[in-house]
Amino acid sequence: VAGIVVLGAGQAGFQAAASLREAGFAGTLTLVGDETALPYQRPPLSKAYLAGKTEADGLALRPAAYLDAHRIAFRPGLVAEAIDRDGRRLLTAGGPIPYDHLVIATGARNRPLPVPGADLAGVHQLRGLADADALKTALEACRAAVVVGAGFIGLEFAAVAAARGVAVTVIELAERPMARAVSPETAAFFRNAHEASGVRFRFGAGLAAVEGRNGRVSGVVLADGTALAADLVLVGIGVLPNQEIAAQAGLGVGDGIRVDAFLATDDPAVSAIGDCARFPTRFAQGLAADGTVRIESVQNAIDQGRCLAARLTGRPAAYAAVPWFWSDQGPHKLQIAGLGAPGDAGVRRGTEAAFSVFRFRDGRLSAVESVNRAGDHMVARRLLAAGTSLTPEQAADPAFDLKALAV
Ligand code: FAD
Incomplete structure (x- = not known):
């Protein structure tokens, strides 16, 4: 591959570009994004940044000098309008950009509020820095x-x-x-x-x-x-994947741009990662009939960026990362490993103020939710990665040595 264009300069797009260079990709690399800021992290927008505890400069994933040093041609404020798959060009408001491989990392947008008055001043959504x-x-x-x-x-x-x-x-x-x-x-x-x-x-x-x-x-x-x-x-009623540009180019979509285990779309010259991508994973077993999911998390954006960069630099591997997520709400920290479903059984371990819920689907560990209990979360990630299951009785037994099981 001589030239790679990454569409979407968010968490996943930035990671793919950075990991491509770290893996030794020597061709041209262009990062196109419709926002004007340097690629930044969204999680603080509803946490420390909103609370006035972090400034805007603290949100950038890397300084501008990093992009220059790694020869990542960053094109901020540029809207991509269509993909010309036959001509292998990304068509943008600023003209066509040719590619040998295109990475779609367009993320998601907020679901609009479908009631009268939704457009009044004082009605807010939160997705980007401008919203925050x-x-x-x-x-x-x-x-x-x-x-x-x-x-x-x-x-x-x-x-x-x-x-x-x-x-x-x-x-x-x-x-x-x-x-x-x-x-x-x-x-x-x-x-x-x-x-x-x-x-x-x-x-x-x-x-x-x-x-x-x-x-x-x-x-x-x-x-x-x-x-x-x-x-x-x-x-805050959820998001819709930004998949239209892929659908218009004839790529398969359905609540997300459909990719295979290697994150490739129906077109081998086009991949999709992050919030916009729907992919197969063993963690979706019993959760989705077709075994695929679309995940909105920093972990997924980063790990898919890395996985794709490895494939494009000659080290292909199926995407197999354990999903994990966090949310800070006031003084409390929630961490989730795995993918739970509403019907999963739950077993609690810990105290009133710091506990984990081990969830089971079809008798197997599906997810672990840890509240103010980071140690359990790290163990849970290891258990899920290794495919080690434990019984609900073991999870509930305070004397049971979880760490030993995870080694
Ligand atoms: P994004 O980061 O959304 O990036 C996509 C980029 O593509 C955007 O800049 C978009 O404008 C651009 N784009 C789209 N279409 C076009 C186009 N046609 N042309 C040019 N550019 C385009 N995750 C966690 O794990 N933990 C958290 O605590 C957490 N908190 C969050 C708090 C907030 C307020 C938000 C909004 C998200 C939070 N997330 C959290 C989710 C996490 O930020 C996302 O999962 C992650 O950003 C996804 O990365 P992405 O690159 O797929 O998409």
């Missing part, structure tokens, strides 16, 4: 906030806002927070912790409309008619 800056400014004058969706980003925002003295109400269609992602035990812990910080929840609540005065949000109305006053609404 707008939200940070809005928080300064905010007294009452409504969060739509009790997922990770909504809850992280709720913790930061409540700590500033904002009255926060989280509305959620399901009966518990993070319902798709974590066990009822872990959800209950976080519900209690947020409530203890003053956050109020309304579960089983649908949003009917956002209301406003003079173009600015003044509150929301729930499906049951309840009205809640608010001067800020944060919408």
Whole structure:
């Protein structure tokens, strides 16, 4: 491969470019991204950055000098419009860029709020640095906030806002927070912790409309008619993969750009990684009928970037990394290894304040959620990587030596 173009300069795209150079790729390497900042980390946007504990310069994955030194031609602020697969060119607003191999790392975008009033001033979403800056400014004058969706980003925002003295109400269609992602035990812990910080929840609540005065949000109305006053609404109802450019080029998509175990699309000259990619993994067994998943996490973006760079420099290996994730909510740290599903059985280990839930699907360890218990998380990653299972009885037994099993 002589020339590689990476489309999308986020966590996955940057990693692929950096790992290609680290692996000795000597051809031309172009990194195209529609955002203007240097490639940056998103997790702090709903945590330390929002809370004013990290500055914008602290978010960049590497300084500009790194890109120069590694001959990564970074093209910020450039929107890719189409892929000309026959001509092997990425068509952009700034003209075509030829490639021998194209890496699609376009990430995901926030799901739009499908109710009247969603476009009022004061209704926010959080995905990029520009969103975070707008939200940070809005928080300064905010007294009452409504969060739509009790997922990770909504809850992280709720913790930061409540700590500033904002009255926060989280509305959620399901009966518990993070319902798709974590066990009822872990959800209950976080519900209690947020409530203890003053956050109020309304579960089983649908949003009917956002209301406003003079173009600015003044509150929301729930499906049951309840009205809640608010001067800020944060919408965190999940994301949609940025797959359209691949679909228009005739590549297979379906909640993500479809790739094989080596992260290649239907076209051997095009790969896809990160939030936009749907890939097969053994961790999806019993979770998805076709054995594929799309994962939104830093771990997945980094490990797929590395895996692809290895293949493109002559060391092909199927992608087999253990999925892991974290979320910081107020003083509490949640870490998840593996992929749980809503029906998985759960066994708890530890204390009230620091515990892990070991989850089992079809009798095998599927995921481990650790709350303020980083040691268990590291062991869980090793267990899942080795495919070592343990029994629910062993997991529940405080005397059982987990570390010894993971060696
Ligand atoms: P992205 O980082 O989204 O990068 C994709 C890039 O492609 C974007 O810059 C996008 O603008 C660009 N792009 C898209 N289409 C085009 C186009 N046509 N032309 C040019 N450029 C284009 N994960 C964790 O593991 N832990 C956390 O605690 C955590 N917290 C998070 C908090 C927030 C607020 C957010 C938003 C995400 C968080 N995540 C977290 C998720 C994590 O950040 C993502 O999984 C990761 O960024 C995915 O990397 P990516 O490169 O696939 O996508």
